[in-house]
Amino acid sequence: MKFTKFFTILFASILLTLTLAACGEKDNASDNKSKTESKVVNVYTARHYEADEEVFKNFTEETGIQVNVVKGEAEELIERLKREGESTEADLFITVDGGVLANAKAKGILQSVNSDVIEANVPENLRDADNQWIGMATRARIIAYSKDRVTPDQLSTYEDLTSDNWKGKVLARSSTNLYNQSLLASFIELNGEEQAEQWAEGIVKNFARQPDGGDRDQAKAIAAGTGDVAIMNTYYVGLMLNSQDPEEVKVAEGLGVFFPNQDTNGTHVNISGIGLTKHAKHPNNATKLIEYITSVPAQEFLSAGNYEFPVNQEAAKPELLQSWGDFKMQDLDFETLGKHNKKAIEIFNKTGWK
Template structure:
């Protein structure tokens, strides 16, 4: 993992950016001014998007607070922070999925934050009940299918993926993937452990191939005729509609179904952020998360990812008009996705969902 920083920030860590080495107070003051004019913020992010670089730059330009960011997988960042202990330089943690945010909180790597602005803008069920993290953008885990082989009514519930009518037609990614773990975390609560496990066993019986690849790979597999249905986060499908010629040709062979429209609604999750437990720049960290909940932050956070802005009235990214305008989404306490995570993995393991 590497740190990335603007030139001004880098100067802080490279000893005054070549300032004169004399002993005069004037020289020392000048060096201090060049090194850190107004503030510093260290961001640990599990996201990897070019638009995030622009996001950091905009925040720097508007506030004068220089951002250093460290990007890696959520598991790698978590282990790095554990190793750093009380001396961790992390101020802000950004990660996708409430399940991964739970892992940081459960490891004692986040601290509660009281913010009237965030409490007003972020709906209660999209934030940690103890205010350790706040959701900032949302995604839905939906069913993608081949309309030439499957009728819409065959895939309007998650339960349909376990139907004998889809034997040999289902593609999936690994059970260890956090998106699948979080979905199971909700199903455990909605259906009960026994019914959720029976569902998982029946889905495994319908596999067209062993679990593999990411969400984009599931869509491509359907387009290639390897299977007929799969689970994906909505934004992978939307991004493919604006991708390469090959991606557009693949995605146009498929459609999305938003399950549970007659019951609790489609499974929803978040990208969120929290303040690190030992943040050396706590106030700047809170300011940054609040900025992400503002108009500009919401747009930059979602414009490339094609997630859905979480703050009411925020501008929608291009391409989201391909989704139904009035779908029903689940209102479910997202902290339970993390609390049920171990049981979710155990269920998948017993079901043979590798």
């Protein structure tokens, strides 16, 4: 019995020693991983803005964490993440448009982010319900108008642009443009397919010319007298007003910014977002970068550099955005933009919006 008791105690001591050693090895491994993560975070981004690059640079200077960036088109990057699977080096995926973010989530390339800091920085309506993507900036799709030929009291809603008052005066990008697809998708969600189709048909009827070029080109067509109003994103107006090209500045100075549907369901707003990839190798660093991007200083820097609206409600907007005033935005789930994208394209094709 004495020998049995002795060996029992000896066995327990050995087991305890091995357990403590294993815990020590695990802690050391965790520490080593943490040290590795203190050096790098890899980003796949469909946003190609200088302001973003400066934010990454500032993050590195503050934290010592190097940000490596791979740029591409959103769908291309989503497919790349699916193809790479567990072998991917990407820790974060950044893109524009709520529909694209919803698609990334549906494709299973993202995972939830758990951070009290992020939840404090970004309101619930600008985050995915499962925190698989976090808003980093918003832009409004407004009616830009010629200050020489149009007064604000002549404008009211997106729907009014289909009236005879605007026949031969409306400018817009192609129906292949994601911004227009999401705008129409929002109308499908808010008003139903029939009314959305009537709107698209009415805009086509009132085109000043066939859709051509980007938002800047719509602004230039207003300046040239081709049309009087254009459906544009607000941040393009800011970029043109602060361009190094004097002609772009002159064009933008002749534009007024009008936020439609203030007495109905609000102005269409789209979002840029950032998500933690499913197989991120540096999740801690990636979370730190999201926390930084959504912080007040970084939000104010992004807004001042790219003229988008900050998602952090504590961040001050630059003077230009303040001069446009506050506005009511559409109240809808950004995921619906992806849900109705296919139908929006069908409607565009049916109504002849090229």
